[in-house]
Amino acid sequence: MDPIYLDYNATTPLHPEVLESMLPYMQGIYGNPSSIHRFGRDAKQGIEETREKVARLISVRPMEVVFTGGGTEADNLAIKGVASLKREKGRHIITSSIEHHAVLNTCQHLEKEGFRVTYLPVDRHGMVDPDEVRRAITKETILITIMHSNNEVGTIQPIEEIGEIARDFGVLFHTDAVQSMGKVPVDVNALRVDLLSMSAHKIYGPKGVGALFVRTGVQIEPLVHGGHHEMNRRAGTENVAGIAGFGKAGEMALSSLGEGSETIRTLRDYFWERIEERIPHVYLNGHPFRRLPNTLHVSFEFVGGESLLILLDLSGIAVSGGSACTSGAQEPSHVLAAMGISKEIAQGSIRFSLGRGTKREEIDRAVEVLREAVNRLRSMSPLFADRKKAES
Numbered sequence: 001m002d003p004i005y006l007d008y009n010a011t012t013p014l015h016p017e018v019l020e021s022m023l024p025y026m027q028g029i030y031g032n033p034s035s036i037h038r039f040g041r042d043a044k045q046g047i048e049e050t051r052e053k054v055a056r057l058i059s060v061r062p063m064e065v066v067f068t069g070g071g072t073e074a075d076n077l078a079i080k081g082v083a084s085l086k087r088e089k090g091r092h093i094i095t096s097s098i099e100h101h102a103v104l105n106t107c108q109h110l111e112k113e114g115f116r117v118t119y120l121p122v123d124r125h126g127m128v129d130p131d132e133v134r135r136a137i138t139k140e141t142i143l144i145t146i147m148h149s150n151n152e153v154g155t156i157q158p159i160e161e162i163g164e165i166a167r168d169f170g171v172l173f174h175t176d177a178v179q180s181m182g183k184v185p186v187d188v189n190a191l192r193v194d195l196l197s198m199s200a201h202k203i204y205g206p207k208g209v210g211a212l213f214v215r216t217g218v219q220i221e222p223l224v225h226g227g228h229h230e231m232n233r234r235a236g237t238e239n240v241a242g243i244a245g246f247g248k249a250g251e252m253a254l255s256s257l258g259e260g261s262e263t264i265r266t267l268r269d270y271f272w273e274r275i276e277e278r279i280p281h282v283y284l285n286g287h288p289f290r291r292l293p294n295t296l297h298v299s300f301e302f303v304g305g306e307s308l309l310i311l312l313d314l315s316g317i318a319v320s321g322g323s324a325c326t327s328g329a330q331e332p333s334h335v336l337a338a339m340g341i342s343k344e345i346a347q348g349s350i351r352f353s354l355g356r357g358t359k360r361e362e363i364d365r366a367v368e369v370l371r372e373a374v375n376r377l378r379s380m381s382p383l384f385a386d387r388k389k390a391e392s
Contacts, residue, residue, distance in 0.1 A: 003316040004362045008294060008355035009151055009179060010320055014245070015204040021248035022206065025241035033238055034227065043240045050247030054211055057250040058177075058196065059187045066212045066233045067243050071178040071199030072102040073223070074212040075145075077234065078174040078195040079106045081220030082143045083115060086172075090140035091115045096128050096157075097338040099147050103176055104334075107145075116140070125287040126155035126339050134165050141171050148177040148186065148196075152335045152351055153286030154295030156184065163192025172218065178202055178210075182253030183261060183292050194218050200242065204356070205249030209242035256356070264354050265293035267363060271352065272296055274367040279374055281387075283345060285336065294354040299341065300374050302381045303348040311373040312350075317366050320351045 005013075025046055031039025033047055051062040068074045083093065095107055097119045107117045118136045120128055128146055137144075144166050149156045159175055166173035174195035177186050182203035188196055196213040200206055214220060214233065226235030275282055281301035300308065305321045312319055321333075332346035341349075352366075 001316060001365075003318065004366055005318045006352045006354060006358070006362075006366060007318045007320045008358075009154075009202075009292075009351065009353035011201050011207065012204045012355055013357070014206060015249065015252065017252065018205055018245045018248045022241040022245040025244050029240070033240055034229065046240055046244050047238055050243050053247035054198070054250045057181065057186070057254050058198070058213060059189060060213055061216065063231065064213055064216055066214055066230045067238060067246075068210045068212055068234060069208055069239070070210040071100075071176070071197050071202075072210075074178075074197035074199070074210045075100070075102040075174075075176055076106050077212050077220065077223050078197060078214075079103065079143065079145055080110070080223060081233075082172055082174070082195070083110050084221035085219055086142035087115075090138075090142045092118070092138055092140035092142065094118045094120065094133060094136045094141060094144045094146075096120045096122060096146050098122050098126055098150055098152075098335040099145070100151055100176055100178070103145055103147065120146075122155075122338050124340050125290075126150055126153050126285075126335065127287060127290070128157050128162070130158050130161040130165055133162050137165070137169050137171060141169070143172050143174060145174040145176070148175045148180040148191075149184070149292050150286070150335060151179045152333055153297040153339070154179075154292035155287040156180070156290045156292065159191045159193065166194075167192055179292060182249075182256070183264075183294055185257060188213055188215070195220075200246035200249055203249045203253040206242045206245040209239055209246045211246070260356065261293045264356075264358070267358060267360060268294060268296050268352075268354055270360070271354070271363045271367070272298075274363065275370065278367055278371045283341075285339070285341065285349065296352040296354075298350055298352070299336075299345045300348040300350070301345060302383050302387065303374055303377045305347055305349050307377055308348070308350060308370075308373055311376065312366075312369060315369045315373070317369055320353070321349065 029042045031043045033044040051065050054065050055062040111117050120132050172194045175193045176197045178199045180186050181198050194215045198211045200209040224235045229235050283299040285297040309321055332343055336346040
């Protein structure tokens with residue numbers, strides 16, 4: 001049987017039309033975009049046309065888009081870039097306890113350099129309380145960075161409310177929207193954010209390309225120093241082919257919002273219904289409604305998540321235990337721990353993330369394979385045996 005891919009939050013396949021848009025910049029249009037001759041001008045034109053496409057994806061002006069080497073670099077540029085320029089004004093940053101490690105590890109690095117970071121708690125659905133943000137702000141606060149949606153459980157944060165609070169206090173606001181792009185509408189003006197991170201490979205584009213929205217008037221210190229690329233905000237010769245692919249992927253993502261997202265949401269909800277019907281002792285993680293339409297994070301009691309993941313992989317089904325960036329970690333997810341989920345339950349968790357290629361028959365097959373794998377693992381669990389005795 002053909003393998004089933006249910007790990008679209010980790011990465012997406014490169015769409016054929018995206019690849020086609022990249023090929024000219026790998027062959028005929030090979031000039032350095034900083035060169036003033038025709039070859040360079042053609043490459044530069046490709047970058048600027050793409051900048052317009054990415055800008056339309058989030059309703060901003062092209063000059064507010066800075067291309068980076070990915071979402072992680074965009075997060076680092078936003079956080080370190082603000083911290084470096086604002087350190088004389090204050091050294092306090094506010095974030096949440098469930099951020100991607102691109103944000104958490106950056107904040108922890110800044111703590112070693114004398115910054116103070118407040119890590120806000122979340123509720124059992126993984127939601128930040130805007131009032132907690134308000135209470136955390138001090139005269140020293142220079143930046144708030146809260147992700148738009150969580151990469152593991154899919155919970156969508158109240159970014160609009162937090163954005164209002166940030167503006168009330170005159171504090172810069174950054175959001176990591178890497179997982180939200182192409183799945184839900186993202187309008188930076190409605191969200192009231194000053195900086196926003198994106199990544200191409202989450203929307204059927206190439207790996208190694210991302211972007212940071214920097215609102216007009218917001219100053220950041222570059223991470224990389226060199227030439228005058230990207231309006232002096234990110235030095236280094238641009239990845240022209242990758243950027244072109246990002247633009248095409250952004251165009252396609254914008255056109256598929258709405259009906260495409262609803263189709264995936266319906267399939268995801270069907271997936272959860274089937275799991276509940278076929279497998280007892282399961283728990284849905286994340287907000288029941290305010291969640292990415294493609295994301296289903298489930299805990300299976302009396303089962304080890306890593307063992308379950310391996311059995312599914314052996315059956316041709318690709319899923320994740322959480323963030324792909326932390327695969328191999330021995331401890332349960334920091335996201336689930338912050339949500340108050342016990343270590344025993346958290347250890348049996350799997351993230352299923354659907355995409356454009358997911359079919360209903362694949363879901364049906366995945367549920368049956370999942371049921372068999374869970375039953376096999378539970379048959380070896382003394383805790384499950386004790387539960388069955390207690391219930392009989």
